[in-house]
Amino acid sequence: MSVNRRDGASAPVVTGVGVVSPNGIGVEAYWKAVLAGSSGIGEISRFDTDGYASGIGGEIKGFDPAEHLPSRLVPQTDRMTRLALVAAEQTLADADLDPRSLPDFAVGVVTAASAGGMEFGQREMEALWSKGGAYVSSYQAFAWFYPVNTGQISIRHGMRGASSAVVTEQAGGLDAVAKAGRHIDQGTPHMLAGGVDSALCPWGWLCMSRSGRLSTVADPDRAYLPFDTDASGHVPGEGGALLVLEDPEAAERRGARKRYGAVVGHASTFDPRPGSGREPGLRRAIEAALDQARVGAGDIDVVFADASGVPDLDRQEAEALAAVFGPRGVPVTAPKSMTGRLLAGGASLDLATALLALRDEVVPPTVNVTSPAYGDLIDLVLDQPRECSLTYALVVARGYGGFNSVMVVRR
Amino acid sequence: MASFGIKELVDVLRESAGEDEDINLEGDILDIDFESLGYDSLALFNTIRWVERDLGIALSDEAISVTGTPRALLDEINRAAAQAA
Numbered sequence: 001m002s003v004n005r006r007d008g009a010s011a012p013v014v015t016g017v018g019v020v021s022p023n024g025i026g027v028e029a030y031w032k033a034v035l036a037g038s039s040g041i042g043e044i045s046r047f048d049t050d051g052y053a054s055g056i057g058g059e060i061k062g063f064d065p066a067e068h069l070p071s072r073l074v075p076q077t078d079r080m081t082r083l084a085l086v087a088a089e090q091t092l093a094d095a096d097l098d099p100r101s102l103p104d105f106a107v108g109v110v111t112a113a114s115a116g117g118m119e120f121g122q123r124e125m126e127a128l129w130s131k132g133g134a135y136v137s138s139y140q141a142f143a144w145f146y147p148v149n150t151g152q153i154s155i156r157h158g159m160r161g162a163s164s165a166v167v168t169e170q171a172g173g174l175d176a177v178a179k180a181g182r183h184i185d186q187g188t189p190h191m192l193a194g195g196v197d198s199a200l201c202p203w204g205w206l207c208m209s210r211s212g213r214l215s216t217v218a219d220p221d222r223a224y225l226p227f228d229t230d231a232s233g234h235v236p237g238e239g240g241a242l243l244v245l246e247d248p249e250a251a252e253r254r255g256a257r258k259r260y261g262a263v264v265g266h267a268s269t270f271d272p273r274p275g276s277g278r279e280p281g282l283r284r285a286i287e288a289a290l291d292q293a294r295v296g297a298g299d300i301d302v303v304f305a306d307a308s309g310v311p312d313l314d315r316q317e318a319e320a321l322a323a324v325f326g327p328r329g330v331p332v333t334a335p336k337s338m339t340g341r342l343l344a345g346g347a348s349l350d351l352a353t354a355l356l357a358l359r360d361e362v363v364p365p366t367v368n369v370t371s372p373a374y375g376d377l378i379d380l381v382l383d384q385p386r387e388c389s390l391t392y393a394l395v396v397a398r399g400y401g402g403f404n405s406v407m408v409v410r411r
Numbered sequence: 412m413a414s415f416g417i418k419e420l421v422d423v424l425r426e427s428a429g430e431d432e433d434i435n436l437e438g439d440i441l442d443i444d445f446e447s448l449g450y451d452s453l454a455l456f457n458t459i460r461w462v463e464r465d466l467g468i469a470l471s472d473e474a475i476s477v478t479g480t481p482r483a484l485l486d487e488i489n490r491a492a493a494q495a496a
Contacts, residue, residue, distance in 0.1 A: 070429070070431070070432055071425070071429035071430050071431075071432065072428065072429040072430065072431055072449060072454070073429065074429050075426070075427060075428055075429050075457075076428075076429075076453075076454075134460060134463070134464040135464065137427075137457060138453050138456045138457035138460065139453065139457060141453070
């Protein structure tokens with residue numbers, strides 16, 4: 001478990017956000033869709049899912065890389081990197097941050113990944129086995145490598161400060177932001193952080209299916225029903241969010257215009273060995289994140305849930321939330337019910353959504369859930385956005401393999 | 412075999428490595444080095460492997476130089492192609 005105490009004044013501030021999501025590209029398009037309850041989940045169209053148990057996902061439709069990226073970058077990038085580069089450009093523009101105008105090592109980048117560029121990798125492996133090594137792209141050398149998004153963003157924008165990549169499945173979307181916060185503590189004043197991910201190709205689909213957590217329900221409106229009595233697993237999606245985090249004084253000095261909020265607390269824990277009978281690590285992560293933020297459970301105004309959609313995991317989360325906040329003690333929401341779970345990008349998108357919720361003081365809805373299974377434990381915000389006074393939000397992310405990560409943000 | 416000229420080379424460059432938006436590959440580029448044309452060593456490597464594969468030739472690693480020019484590379488390619496024929 002990692003817990004660093006920080007005092008409120010020095011907490012990193014978020015000064016820019018970029019979003020690529022199945023229900024919207026760009027922060028405001030996405031946010032408008034979320035508040036309208038507009039889902040990006042549908043039948044997978046990019047490859048034939050016949051023969052697979054699942055065929056529903058959150059695809060980003062109508063994304064033409066040639067429209068968004070320089071031609072030199074297209075042959076050398078997987079889809080997740082193309083999406084990440086688009087998000088990075090949006091984020092820096094939103095923050096009005098030009099790394100090339102700052103000292104060489106003043107800006108770093110930390111991204112989260114789950115597996116790397118699987119679609120690119122699959123294509124090149126197919127070329128290798130069907131035609132031979134001469135047909136494999138030289139760009140395979142890095143295009144499918146898990147830290148490639150960090151590298152490509154860093155090169156494109158001239159960000160040479162402390163940089164890395166984290167791989168903790170869904171928890172990575174928060175862990176990357178937390179790591180960026182530590183780089184700020186250590187002296188890199190400006191960071192770009194978060195996750196944008198995609199594995200919507202046959203190889204990725206097979207790997208995700210093997211987790212046993214994918215819903216096999218064929219109706220896009222019924223496939224992913226977190227915290228519902230009909231929960232049957234989740235649907236995967238693609239996309240995510242990136243954020244600019246800055247030392248508050250450095251943000252002030254350069255005249256940053258926007259303040260979405262401050263990252264005031266974070267903790268990550270690991271679950272005990274399966275079958276040990278010990279309590280999952282989630283409650284401990286929530287309590288430690290509150291502790292780092294120096295707030296009590298009663299100060300949290302909204303929780304963005306991990307919302308696994310797997311009944312056992314939903315129950316674990318509902319129980320952990322009820323244990324910390326009291327039964328129905330805080331509004332809980334899962335806007336990812338409109339996007340699917342975005343691998344390493346999901347929790348970053350939840351974090352961006354939490355900051356938008358704080359900005360506009362409105363809790364976005366959880367869609368499609370009609371029969372809440374844990375109504376005695378959690379107050380799930382259904383169907384319609386809920387307007388209320390919001391100061392602190394808590395975001396929960398759990399990664400396949402036992403990762404728990406929790407972040408507290410303040411407006 | 413039809414000769415492999417600048418048009419063919421530009422086609423392969425575009426397909427295997429893309430092109431820099433600020434550079435006009437349709438212009439007179441024969442004597443401009445690849446680096447100035449916006450290509451790094453990996454881009455050139457990818458392009459040359461592609462040409463080797465399509466023409467059934469093998470070029471020396473020295474042919475892959477970002478300080479080289481399209482004219483010099485085309486000479487190498489056509490010399491190798493003539494030998495292979």
